[in-house]
Amino acid sequence: MSPYDGVVIGKLKLKGKPLNVKDDGIKKKKKKHNKNSYHDHVSEFHSGNLEDNMNEADKYEGKGNDASCADYLTPAERRFLQQTEKLELQRLAKMASRSHRDRIQQFNQYLANLSEHYDIPKVGPG
Incomplete structure (x- = not known):
């Protein structure tokens, strides 16, 4: 008996059913979405008054209270933000001073x- 008796000779066949796969194939698990949370949020948004809705929208957009955000900044970060705002104002003033x-x-x-x-x-004669 030769050790090469079990070897299949010939080209590799890619067509056909893949090996070690059930007839059903591999099924992915579906994610469960909680539809109620979205509807609750929308109904809560519409039921409140307009000011509360605007404040809530500002929170989601990142336009909330800057003082609460500044509490977590280091002194270097505060100076950096102040300097960038100052430079931005100077750049805008410079742009506005000249017409198009x-x-x-x-x-x-x-x-x-x-x-x-x-x-x-030109290099050389000609």
């Missing part, structure tokens, strides 16, 4: 002063 026409003229002047990198200099 002035900005376009300044940009065109900047482009005119750039070297023309796409020009190929």
